[in-house]
Amino acid sequence: MPAFLAAYDFLLVSMVLAAVLALSLYLPLMAGQLSLASPGFYALGGYIAAIISTKVFPPAAGLYPVPLVLLEMAVAAVASGVLGVIVGVPALRLRGIFLALATIAFVEILRVISLNLDVTGGAIGIFGVPQPFASQIHYMSLAIPLLVLCMLFAARLERSRTGRALVALREDELAADAMGVNPTRYKVLAFTVGAMIAGVVGALSAHFINTWNSRQGTFDTGVSLMAFVLIGGSRTFVGPVVGGLVLTALPEALRGIADVGGLPGWLAQFLRDGRLIIFGVMIALGTVFFPHGLITPALLERLGRGRRHRVEAA
Amino acid sequence: MSAGAGVDVLGVEGLTCSFGGVIAVSRVSFSVPRGELFGLIGPNGAGKTTLFNLVTGLTAPTAGRLRYRGRDITGLPPHRIAALGIARTFQNVRLFGELSALQNVMIARHVRTKSGVVGGVIGLPSARAEERDTRRRALALLELVGLADRPDERARNFAYGDQRRLEIARALALEPELLLLDEPAAGMNSGEKRGLSELIRGIRARLDLTILLIEHHVPLVMDLCDRIAVLNFGELIALGVPAAVQKHPAVIEAYLGDEA
Amino acid sequence: MSAGATPAPLLALDDLSIHYGRVQALEHVSLDVRAGEVVTLIGANGAGKSTTLRSISRIVPIHRGRIAFDGRDISGVRPSDAVRMGIAQVPEGRRMLARQSVLDNLLLGAYTRSDSAGIQADVERQFVRFPRLAERRRQLAGTLSGGEQQMLAIARALMSRPRLLLLDEPSLGLAPLIVRGIFDIIRELHAAGVTILLVEQNASLALQIADRAYVLEAGRLTISGHAAELLTDERVRRAYLG
């Protein structure tokens, strides 16, 4: 598969990062909160990494040290977490579409700020972000553990006291409140953890795409993430992961199909130029034919029937 | 069922609540001593559920005070009130429909457990032990209400009557001292209703509970309750033992219609 | 109210079953209402009374059985067509269009009709029947008192000139005096020949006004018969009359 890896290393890593980012949106949604704030924290994390790696530890010859990348990711997590609490406490009093709108506003405000600050480089952004790896595929050594960690986190969370509290809020906030779950506390918690994940992905992404600017992490990103989660399935953490992987690959897959020989010229041309038409239509169809997303808890139950019982009985 | 040191479990003092000019509960006062099974009846729309919402903090009163074991709980948020030991069921059944019966009950152990995000996710020994304990207690409660055979069934798939019993199990998971039941017999057939009466009597005795009960099914209330309060148009129009209340002219007028 | 030789009832539910998700709301319910009758459906909260009415108005899907109106199977029609065919419902909780005026609520009641002169005349007729509404014709429906809202709900339903009127808990949350007024109106409608299916928690009131009654318990019909007989039926008395 070396040729495949060479051609699609970037795409594969993007898919993994998209899956992680989708989880950042999924976490607040676990508590029933549709927040489109993730792109804002993603942007923040990216700027933090870009600034640290180009200005604080200016690149020397050779590869950029991986421990510094990890440091940046940690800083991004902390900064996003703090900002998450600051934004989350007032914003999470809002419900439903109003929360989504407030978080869209938050992302837009961040974007305008980043256009105007010197340190973020305005529209040009920050470029020449140094590379910690010789090849793109090596980003997997950070991206995969990150995804696994986040998935493990989500999986364990779903079966813990905290996770139950979040899901209870999603199912019926009022009843959960009456059963002793503090809604504000758990909503802010989920929002903040989501923010931290988004920040970490942003930090890694700044290296991964070599540059960072105000076009990263905008409303459009939020829309994509929402599609990842809802098309993938919003009732289990596996859904957003699959949604992120599949929907990130989809436009490129259409490009790939066009390159496969043997197609009539007009069709190949349409697959290339019209791939976003197909993408849009597939998203719309996805909502109709997979109203609960591609991956549902019921599907997982069927796939893993029995195993779960044994584990739980232990 | 001793009255204890004389401190009532619940004290309602001049409680008033209005929504946009409509008075739902008007200057209602009563107190419930420890261990009592206290019935609340009245026509639909009389303010019974609003009273429950006030006691559990879901609705803020316009005036008046609420005391729980002598402590002023007026204005506390619902989760704080729940943590103090007041649990409830809902008139329209508000289970977490997509979750299993077991999970529904386990959620209500929230205030009696304490493992945090990190402990739960990493699986610290203390958290694991707590999780096992939560599961064990939840299963025991399902057993108590007679649903132990289907712990993994999704709540919304249960029959109406079973959903009501599941809701009771969930409320009990909170280990409440005061239990508020809002029309627990609604949607049940006569057999189920009899079973429910037994259940309510049983849990009161076994768990040393004080119970506030809203119920439409008059025979059930008369049969079960120590005392009954009658609400009409938000006002408390009668309060006393079942036999007395049943004969109260205002009650007959308001609740049973102009039969006379 | 002699049924005489009238063969087909105006409304017939035949082995009707309805479930919400996997929860059964109605099981094998069969009942009928003949033209000119007042039939009441009594039972505890959650017994499935409202579901029955909602199924007749076609706003909940049916999973088994059929509904015939005037001999025609209406199981598959839209709610708006049910109204057009002559089924009007006064829903539980009155469901005012709170942000529209009393007059507009009435006019919307006649939405299926296009005879503007007739509609106008009917509006005036309702105002005669309910003078309180006439005084408040420009007021927003949301600002009316509970009793006035119930009157408006009934008047609104009558505006479609229904052949069958479904009344869901008309006494809900109303003072006894007002309930008495509402039931007087139901009696008047009955006298005027309107066919009525009445769902009521206040069993004794309902039984006093109805010709026949059905008792619904946990989604199943348990007792049926002439209202006067049920009023003295020991089982009914114990269960619903206290």
Next chain:
Amino acid sequence: MSSSLLLQQVLNGLAIGSVYAIFALGYTLIFSILRIINFTHGAIFTLGAYATYALTGARFGFNGLLANAALPLHLPFVLALIGGALFAAVSGVIVERLAFRPLRTRGSDPLLTLVSSLGVAVALVNVIQYLFGAEAYSYPADPFGQLPSAMNFGTSTEPVLVRTVQVIIFGVSMVVLALLTVLMNATRTGKALRAVAEDTVTASLLGINTDRLILLTFVISGFLGGVSGTLIGLSVGIAGPYFGIAFGLKGLAVIVLGGLGDIPGAVVGGLLIGLAESFVPAQYIAYREAVPFALLFVVLLLRPQGLLGRAVVQKV
């Protein structure tokens, strides 16, 4: 600040705001009935502008499947505008059938409808690009040829100029608002629409065919989208397939500010945001773009029902 400058800024604000308002009217109409945000509105708006362009008989550009194509007719501008709006209305119907109704009949999560409408919006924008390319177009001839390009609301020594086309847009948005108000409040259909908006079940019980009225809502919203697309296209040219999408985000701020689903609110929200933008001091102009969203954030926190909206009481 001189009084003429103040007047200028107020008029600027109203001018910008009326563009937002006219965009938002069709947007908020759908929300008022269905309680969902229709992200296809921007794309329908764009379609309307393109359709009008085509109906005037103008030629498309060098790119896309229909490069250099033109319709064999030359409608006068006003007719083309109506035709374009009708085309947009039909598009609205198709969108409702494909993206909204299937989900509604299944009783799907409203969020899903949001995603579905986003998918359709992406597809529509790219269809436009696929057919007509990405270039900017503008209508061949000014439809109000003899009018000056700007009107003076000040004195000859201290002119306060407003672009004529913006005065027209302001006028049209007021007329549209008035017509919508009449439609919603004084006609049988409007009352039925309001009934559907307030309570779909009750509306059905009154014999209102709710599906048909929802379709009608899409027709009206699409028509309004088409009219506003053409008018704004007249003001600033049709800036390519993303023309309408660019208004979408700000449109959101507008309709929330006015109270989601509140029709006069959309106009008030639009004008307010326009005014707020125009009063940003010259030296802070770089932050102007953030103003609507800062306003949105603050309003949401203080008054989530919007400035004109009513609070919704939640029933326990």
Next chain:
Amino acid sequence: MSRRLASPVTIVSLIAVLCGALVGHAADPIPIGVSVAQTGPVALAGQEQVLGAQIAEEYFNKRGGVNGRPFKLIFQDAGSDEATAINAYQNQINVAKVVAIIGPSLSQQMFAAGPFAVRAKLPVLGISTTAKGIPQVGEFVSRVSAPVAIVAPNAIKAAMDINKNIKRVVVLYAQNDAFSKSETETFQQAVKDLHLELVTVQTFQTTDTDFTAQVTNTLNAKPDLVIISGLQVDGANLVKQLRELAYKGLIVGGNGLNTTNIIPICKALCDGILVAQAYSPEYKSKINDDFKGIYKDRQKKDPPQFSAQAFTGVQVFVEALGALDKKSPIAKMDLAALRVELNKQLIAGTYDTPLGEISFKASPGGEIVQKQSYVAQIKMDPGGTSGKWVYVK
């Protein structure tokens, strides 16, 4: 297909498709990649670039291609965002196995995708990437799009020649556009260097359509000269609104306004804009006349700068390949060596293009050295539907 199977099948088929994409191409013509924005908001520029490149493909292949061997352009949409540009690059490099890439359209995209070319060691040529720092991305990244450093002051000087009394200057720029942001810095520096008074700087967004606030602020500052750095549609609308609201003074437009695409927007009001040009249709040379001729034939108007730059990009690679082939036959080189040698040859050469004579700096490698720079003034026809860029200096 059952619901249960649907999603696994979807995933498997996606993977199959990705693998299928690897079926190699072993075409005889020399593949040169063109990855510009064919979708997304930047497609307006991208489609002009595609046109220019296609003209070049036909034109040079008709003249024998690379010493008799034809070349072909492989188009892979770079979209309007960074990730798509990188994906397009990866496809060009690894699947289409091109010798060199032209594009992407945006500077930000080049910052993202350029390093991939550097790592893969193949030459890439920016054709519309004007932000500062592009050649610094790395050894294999060059550009034919001039970073306006020379052009900008010239345009201001041209304005000062027309109106000797210019003192007060207002600068406006699109703050969310990298090109405009870079350009305005040059303009602002030039204004200071020429001892003019910069009275206010106003910003807007490329997505803006209403500029009345900026126009009011501009008019309040009572300028003698207004300098605009923006893209086509926003720039043209700004000009239009300035004029409609009675701004009478001179306007200098940046390179973004150097396209006939502004004419449908500002129409007669475009008249008199001084444009700093990296390309002028008026430039007299054989190659430009040829290019302009073909373009006009097809599109009935003068070629825009983006098309000319794309044409130039293709030309530079073709000529460099030809020169390299003469030194050592490229048919005998393996792809990796060819790419490296091509880059060396590219930087070493001098090219007579529609943009004028260009060559590349050795340091930073790949920065364009453009002999000609142009300042033109737009002269609109009386009808206001077409106009000409009249060469000023």
